[in-house]
Amino acid sequence: xxxxxxxxxxALGHPxxxxxxxxxxxxxxxxxxxxAAALLxxxxxxxxxxxxxxxxxxxGHLLGLDVAPLAPDRMSRLFATIFALMAFAGALFxxxxxSRMELPAAFVYAGSAIGVVLAGDLVTxxxxxxxxxxxxxxxxxxxxxxxxYRAARRYLAIHLLGGVLLLAGIAGHVSQTGSTGFTALAxxxxxxxxxxxxxxxxxxxxxxxxxxxxxxxxxxxxxMVFLSAFxxxxxxxxxxxxxxxxxxxxxxGLYMVFYGIxxxxxxxxxxxxxxxxxxxxxxFMVAGIGIGTPLAIxxxxxxxxxxxxxxxxxxxxxxxVLYMTGRRKCTDLGGLxxxxxxxxxxxxxxxxxxxxxxxxxxxxxxxxxxxxAADGHLFAVWMALAAASAGVFLHAGIKFPWxxxxxxxxxxxxxxxxxxxxxxMLSLAALCVGLGIFYEPLYALLPHPVRYHPxxxxxxxxxxxxxxxxxxxxxxxxxWLKRTLTVTLDTDWVYRVALDRVVTxxxxxxxxxxxxxSRAWGAAxxxxxxxxxxxxxxxxxxxxxxxxxxxxxxxxxxxxxxxVSGYFW
Amino acid sequence: MQQHWLTRTQTIRRLWVVFALILAATLAAQxxxxxxxxxxxxxxFGFNAVYGFAACALMVIGAKAIGWLLKRPxxxxxxxxGDLD
Numbered sequence: 001x002x003x004x005x006x007x008x009x010x011a012l013g014h015p016x017x018x019x020x021x022x023x024x025x026x027x028x029x030x031x032x033x034x035x036a037a038a039l040l041x042x043x044x045x046x047x048x049x050x051x052x053x054x055x056x057x058x059x060g061h062l063l064g065l066d067v068a069p070l071a072p073d074r075m076s077r078l079f080a081t082i083f084a085l086m087a088f089a090g091a092l093f094x095x096x097x098x099s100r101m102e103l104p105a106a107f108v109y110a111g112s113a114i115g116v117v118l119a120g121d122l123v124t125x126x127x128x129x130x131x132x133x134x135x136x137x138x139x140x141x142x143x144x145x146x147x148x149y150r151a152a153r154r155y156l157a158i159h160l161l162g163g164v165l166l167l168a169g170i171a172g173h174v175s176q177t178g179s180t181g182f183t184a185l186a187x188x189x190x191x192x193x194x195x196x197x198x199x200x201x202x203x204x205x206x207x208x209x210x211x212x213x214x215x216x217x218x219x220x221x222x223x224m225v226f227l228s229a230f231x232x233x234x235x236x237x238x239x240x241x242x243x244x245x246x247x248x249x250x251x252x253g254l255y256m257v258f259y260g261i262x263x264x265x266x267x268x269x270x271x272x273x274x275x276x277x278x279x280x281x282x283x284f285m286v287a288g289i290g291i292g293t294p295l296a297i298x299x300x301x302x303x304x305x306x307x308x309x310x311x312x313x314x315x316x317x318x319x320x321v322l323y324m325t326g327r328r329k330c331t332d333l334g335g336l337x338x339x340x341x342x343x344x345x346x347x348x349x350x351x352x353x354x355x356x357x358x359x360x361x362x363x364x365x366x367x368x369x370x371x372x373a374a375d376g377h378l379f380a381v382w383m384a385l386a387a388a389s390a391g392v393f394l395h396a397g398i399k400f401p402w403x404x405x406x407x408x409x410x411x412x413x414x415x416x417x418x419x420x421x422x423x424x425m426l427s428l429a430a431l432c433v434g435l436g437i438f439y440e441p442l443y444a445l446l447p448h449p450v451r452y453h454p455x456x457x458x459x460x461x462x463x464x465x466x467x468x469x470x471x472x473x474x475x476x477x478x479x480w481l482k483r484t485l486t487v488t489l490d491t492d493w494v495y496r497v498a499l500d501r502v503v504t505x506x507x508x509x510x511x512x513x514x515x516x517x518s519r520a521w522g523a524a525x526x527x528x529x530x531x532x533x534x535x536x537x538x539x540x541x542x543x544x545x546x547x548x549x550x551x552x553x554x555x556x557x558x559x560x561x562x563x564v565s566g567y568f569w
Numbered sequence: 570m571q572q573h574w575l576t577r578t579q580t581i582r583r584l585w586v587v588f589a590l591i592l593a594a595t596l597a598a599q600x601x602x603x604x605x606x607x608x609x610x611x612x613x614f615g616f617n618a619v620y621g622f623a624a625c626a627l628m629v630i631g632a633k634a635i636g637w638l639l640k641r642p643x644x645x646x647x648x649x650x651g652d653l654d
Contacts, residue, residue: 258628265632268643329643338573374607382607386617387624394625409576458605464595465617472592473625480629487646489639497649 010057014070015080016118016128018045019087019111027104035095038103042088045114049080056120065180071120075301075447079117079237082305083110086229086312093316093424094222101142106226109135113230117237121180122170122195125238129166129202133159136231143220154492155215158208162201169194185242196243203235203286204279205252209259210492213267213275217328221319224271228278228315229308236285236304240447245292250381253287256280257388264395265481266488268330270318270404274311277354277396280388281307287385288369291376294448299368301446306361306435310353313428314400317347320421321404324414330483335409342416344405346425353432355397355467356389361435363463364442364454371452389463390470397467398474403483592618 022041029037052072059068072080087110094103112135115128133156140152172191174180185192204212216227243249260280264273281303288300320343321336322328337344353360356367366389373382416422435442443450474481535542574580596615606612642648 261628262632262635265629266636266640335576337575371607379608386620387628390621390624391628394628456605457602461595461598461602462605462611462617465599465615466621468592468595469618469621470625472588473622473629477626477629480633484640485643486636486640487643488636489641489645496646500649 010070013048013052014115014118015045015049015052015084016111016115018042018048019084019107019114023104023107023111026107027100038091038095039088041107042084042091042110045087045111046081046084049077049084049114052077062123065123065174066121067123067180068120069115069124070118071182072118074445075237075240076117078301078305078445078447079233080114081445082233082308083114083117083230086110086226086308089312089424089428090222090226090229092427093225093319093421095420096418097220097222099142099144099220102139102220102223105135105138105142106223107135109139109226109230111135113234116234120182122173122182123180125182126163126167126170129234130163132231132234133163136227139223139226140215140219143218143223145218148218148220151215151218154496155211157495158201158211162198165194165201166198169196169198182241184244187243187246187248192242196239196246199235199238199242200252200286202231203239203282204232204256205286206255206259207491209256209279210490212279213263213272213490214492216275216278217269217271221322224275225312225315225319228274228311232278232282233304233308236282236289236300239286239289240297240300244289244297247290247292249290250287250378251290253283253285253290254381254384254388256283256286257384258391259283261388261391261395263488263490264399266486268483268486269328270321270330270333270400271315271328273330273396273400274314274318277392278311280392280395281311281354284366284369284385284388287381288372291369291372291378291381293372293376295368295375295452296372298443298446298448298450298452299365299370299372302365302368302442303362305442305445306353306365306432309428309435310350310360310362310432313346313350313425313432314354314396316421316425316428317343317350318400318404320417320425321414323417323421325412327412329485330403330407331485333404333410333412334407335405336412336414337405338409339413340405340416342422343425344401346429347405348401349429349432351397351401353436355393356463357397357467358455358460358463359433359436361432361439361442363436364439367454367459367463368452386466390466393467393470394474398471399481402474 019041022037022044025037025041026034049072052070054073056068056071058070059066061067087107090106090110091103094106097103109132112128112131116125116132119125119128137152137156137159140148140155169191170180172189172194173185176189176191185195187193187196201208201211212232216224219227239249256279258280260276260278260283264276264280267273267276285300285303285307288296288303318328321333321340324340325333325336327333349360353362356362356365370382370385370389373385439454443452534540537543596618599614610616
């Protein structure tokens with residue numbers, strides 16, 4: 001890369017770099033200095049971000065390709081802001097994490113996510129995309145257990161597959177257009193389809209959604225807080241920038257919404273419930289991007305922003321329970337509201353926000369997506385989104401707090417977690433409610449100008465009816481929702497069991513075939529040996545005296561054979 | 570161990586009454602606010618209430634059906650060779 005002095009200064013001012021430096025500092029320092037570095041790095045990233053003017057401060061060349069690693073605009077600033085904020089809240093929550101690898105890995109992960117959303121070209125997107133996969137795998141890995149290690153391997157395999165597809169798509173795009181610029185990508189050929197598939201894979205779209213609920217819940221109590229924020233939301237960002245208005249995304253998004261609800265309803269692991277609900281929430285964003293109008297894009301962007309906050313809050317609440325009790329299954333939990341009131345209250349605020357209750361951030365963001373569907377006269381889509389909104393309250397809004405903090409009394413009486421974890425939860429809870437009431441600052445950050453008012457009487461009443469009667473359905477059908485000690489099979493069964501069976505059974509079959517082949521060969525050799533011995537033994541046909549006539553006949557036959565062969569060749 | 574007031578049967582009964590009152594209030598409120606209808610179906614009285622309840626009931630039943638097909642004991646993957654090295 002060639003850089004001028006001013007360019008060098010601009011390059012070093014990349015907000016993602018602040019988190020990379022922070023990662024190194026957190027890895028090397030101990031004690032209070034480590035804590036200070038952990039909180040300062042995201043703050044510095046946010047500060048650098050808000051100093052950047054719109055536009056491209058410098059360009060470079062990498063491997064003969066034009067790159068513009070820093071190209072902030074409204075949309076990228078919105079995502080980078082929430083990523084920096086999330087890195088800060090996550091670091092505060094994770095201060096007591098014993099693993100020395102997790103937080104540095106999380107900062108590399110967050111820094112690369114910021115790198116993706118600030119990138120002005122596809123080459124930079126790809127590089128940070130891969131770095132994100134490595135950072136997140138390390139976050140998962142640093143949990144330290146065998147289950148996490150195996151989940152990390154599966155997770156990495158899926159994301160490397162996504163990376164290969166993305167690279168192939170970008171290579172195709174560059175060779176066709178001659179440009180590396182990251183602009184809207186029409187679905188006009190295999191290259192752009194490859195990019196779309198790779199990005200959807202990271203978004204948790206079908207058919208491989210299972211990587212998300214398979215991997216994330218195996219992370220540590222703090223690790224999953226980081227994991228929930230970045231991978232799926234960078235994918236949402238790339239979809240928004242590259243594929244807004246592609247109607248195929250509406251169907252995919254709606255599928256994700258209902259997939260998340262149904263699987264979460266069947267789930268027993270409290271953090272896997274929340275993992276399924278990530279797919280569900282990203283489904284709303286993907287559907288919004290598919291609708292593609294300015295209101296829908298605003299809605300998807302606002303929802304991504306709000307979702308990162310309340311999902312982190314829910315996972316902090318679940319993480320606190322895991323940290324204090326070491327348990328993660330609903331069947332082992334219950335009644336914790338009595339001794340963990342702050343954790344329970346914060347969990348409930350997060351649950352209300354994810355359900356889009358009025359006065360929470362989810363209400364002011366998701367409503368824009370449903371409104372956009374109505375404005376576009378997409379009746380079926382609108383009905384599906386309304387049903388899905390009810391389903392969110394059912395599977396995450398009530399199910400999570402009910403089974404963890406209420407239901408039966410598990411007899412567990414752990415206190416609330418340490419101060420930093422409480423502070424992180426309380427701050428995010430304040431943001432979830434604050435953005436639900438004072439939503440103007442959030443609307444001001446959105447990609448398009450907003451002319452939308454969430455709090456009309458009719459809207460509030462219809463939303464309350466929808467949600468409260470969903471709540472009634474939950475309690476009426478509670479016996480059907482009773483948790484069981486089960487997992488639900490998903491497409492990951494194909495590579496965890498079926499392909500494994502193909503390989504192990506295939507190997508066994510191959511071994512059997514080889515063994516019987518070698519047995520048959522041995523038997524054949526033995527028979528031939530015995531026959532040869534019999535012929536050459538005293539009294540055998542080749543040893544005894546032959547008559548002259550027979551010898552002459554054989555000689556003639558051989559000469560004839562030679563003649564015939566000479567004639568033809 | 571003293572029972573927390575929230576877990577007493579009497580409290581729970583009272584909570585149900587309060588909940589029922591709130592549900593009735595949200596229905597009644599529809600009569601007093603300006604209808605915000607994107608589609609005609611929304612003008613029906615209590616449409617969102619019925620739709621929310623029915624949608625949730627359907628999803629619970631659907632999940633039950635899918636669970637009947639796809640649920641396995643939660644050590645399923647541990648007991649399969651696939652998850653072991």
